[in-house]
Amino acid sequence: MTVLAACLVFAGRMLAVEYDVMRTKAASVRQAGGLSGYQDVIDSNRPSEALPPRSALFRGIMRAHAAAAEPGKAAALLRLATADMGHALAARPAWGEAEVSATYLAMLRDGPEAACTLDALRRSYSAAPFLRGSAPWRIRYAASVWRLLDPAIRSRVVDETVWLARATDHTYGYARGLVAQTPAAPLVDARLRAGTD
Template identity: 35%
Template sequence: MRHGRPTGTERRAADIVLAVLALGAVIAVIAIGQERQVALAETYLSSEVRQLTRHRPLVPDPRPIALDQPRRLLLLEAQSRLYEAPFAAPAARAAMLDSAHRALRVAAATPYGDGEAELALAYLHAGRGNAAAMRAALARSYAFAPYLRYAADWRVRQAFAHWRDLPSSARRRSVDEAIWYVRLRAEYREGIFSAARASPAYTRFLLALRQVRARDQDLRSFRGAGHRAP
């Protein structure tokens, strides 16, 4: 700075700082807008789930899903289309499922994978009667997300029903998830046990459950003796 006036270099530096700050503000505004969209989509999807549990029909949205959205929005919109498709006319239903399929493939195409997107793909393939594609997506969902609280009931049932055709890793994780889920949500216990009894997974499921219960008993005994759990 010369005689109280900034030099050209100082002015350029100040301009760069202002540009960076302005860009940061724009990015922040975009991020906030996207988070709001995600929150709205999650609220809408939850309302559709409540409607279905009350056996009420959904209003189909036949619009194609825009693929230039954040992955989370793609997943949420695709899940809505999957729930709505059975209530649409046949031609619209096929278009909705195609759109959901495209969105889910984009959502799942990440270097680290997306267990929720893969499970939604499994659900889509099951609805279309493509058992091989359903099993492949189901196995991938277990690879990327071994535990999914809000989808465990359907996923475990499918894994047990297709037990012989799943890779060993998916079998192991389905048993782990089943045990975790029946301990977490007692109201689903009868349904999970029924699915296990009808499956070749039953023996492995019972043995694993017995091991977990034995550890529970050991822990209770340990605490009852006045010890603290490690």
């Protein structure tokens, strides 16, 4: 009987966590789609540590996007987003999506050429060399700071761009467009012509 009760308590907690994550993710989708009904998540005073890591990640991303859209509130929102992202990464070190989000956050907070932003980009590639959802932003950002990247990171950017180009018939031109008119473009084109991964 005690084991059954413990199992029920555990299942109840897991359901609560999943509900929290789904609610926060849905708010994030509404924000990204330009819809209403997400501001309460951004404004929540619930401490980062009280959130499931995935909820912290979604809320941190939402706050970062809000900071980019509301310069008057940017400093406070970036502080809150940094706390959310810190909790997500502390709970799940080397989490690719969180590392890319941390790069975006560092870019907003410290600038695209700041050492901490470039370090965050490096960590994101170490955590996950290929990320379907985040690849376009990461490739575009990396191409914009190409001259500041070391050869190892440049190689990873080319790898990810080639991977994205070959993912489907529809992504070939799109992926090449992400690096068009940048020093990465000839390297990507050469790899695509060579037909080697």
